[in-house]
Amino acid sequence: MHLLKKPWIIAVGVIPALVIYLIFSIVPIFISFYYSTMSWDGFSDMQFVGLANFQEVLQDKVFWLSVRNNILVVLASVFGQIPIALALALLLNRKIKGAKFFRTIGFMPVVISTVVISITWRMIYNSEYGMINNFLEAIGLGALQQNWLGDPTWAMVAVCITIIWQFVGLYFIIFLSALQTVPSEILEAADLDGASEWQKTIHIVLPSIWNIILISVVLCISGSLKTFDLIFVMTSGGPASSTEVMATYMYDKTFEGLRYGYGSAISVLIFVFSIALILITTKLLRRKEV
Template sequence: MKIDTKAKWGIVLGLGPALLIYIGFAIVPIIISFYYSFMKWDGFSPMQYVGLDNFKELFKDQLFWHSLKNNVYVILASVIGQLSLALLFALLLNRKLKGAKFFRTIGFMPVVLSSVVVSLTWSLIYNSEDGLLNELLRAVGLQSWTQNWLGNEHLAMISVCVTIIWQFIGLYMIIFLAALQNIPREILEAAEIDGATEWSKTWKIILPMMKDTITAALVLAISGSLKTFDQIYVMTSGGPNHATDVSALYMYNKTFQSLQFGYGSAISVFIFIFGLVLILVLNKLIGKSAV
């Protein structure tokens, strides 16, 4: 199908403003970060070119690797927790369920709430003295299970991950629900006539037909997990004893609190490359599994 010149210019004019905004707020900052990563700069004195010194220091920085490990925990929580639960809820809501619209609205509501509000609310739930979670445990006779959820080095990261999972399940639920509703009913009805069970329909028909949507959701979950910042900043600020430090928070501290703009940019560049490699590997694995 050929597109005439007038239509082409219409497409250019339509996409132009969005493209310029994207270049200005996404591409240009990335390029600037790459440039700063080769510099030593405190934001005030003249920049000093140091080559790869920032990256050499980065690879020796134990706190950075610890924060990256915590990021991997967030990625696993997002992929395993968010996507699996979101898919389960989407499958349930795709049925002729009474009150399905209400449950969709309730499920999506945390997504539109401010991350700061969500984090403050969950901080109150986790409060060690009179938080809702500890009060519920006391009410059912499980006094010994009460914890300082955000003050315990072994539980703080798990507690934060639960908050992140809860907040974004609704986003992926709606994405999966849209994909489910685009599957032709005729295919599922034909499978039912052939005697297919619900499990075999889900595993052999529904999930393969949702492959592209699931791949896109995985990419969103991984990229979003690597940018995790606000929930942890509000709930724990990386504590206790760096137990909940993640790469974005560590980069923020190095850049704006320690005024190491070059080193902070090196961290951001590494996060960018690490995320890109993860997504490329994911696409490669999914591509091989389809062969």
């Protein structure tokens, strides 16, 4: 019973997980830093080129287009997933009929394979037999039909909608769990004082779970910056690189272009952008804590 109080026993439990994390998460970051200074096609000998890869990446117009698209994904995720998930959590935190059913349905997209989701939504967006265009035609709005994934104007919008739909359930469950920790005594006292539901939500509920909201925003940003599989399956970065993000561009240059040094430079920049954006966001949101 007192074994867990001994530090060496805790270390035995933590060290294996820490070693695995170091091998598969931390070490590859340093390897990418090393490769980013090299010119290598995966077959011939490596050649040291210093910062030449970074200089080329920073002058690459397609790379900056991928950065812009990544920012759009981040904005769509943060301002789409977080508010929708929070609203659903506040709604289903009440004792309403069928709440458990809606909770299950809301979380289902999270556990479904991203490849399955990508193929399904690609079919929904299909310009010939897709559900959206068929629905618009059925209600007499055929003029609004689009080639959703084939038009550079709409492709990124379509992808962002899919990303929002896929991960709303994750933050919905996180917020729902956080709402369970809000002290009921405080809410009851607010009821006795005549506080409205809106006032309780703004002045009691949200401040109580603010740290959870902050963590969710950080998770949302980090996940959005490494978005790859959904976009790769749905559009492969097209048309005309209109849905290219940093991860898909890195894959294209590394494995299809056989430029491992150049691809590693892109991965390093993804890492740097991620850390910078998360630090800035955390600092801005913490200022609002009271």
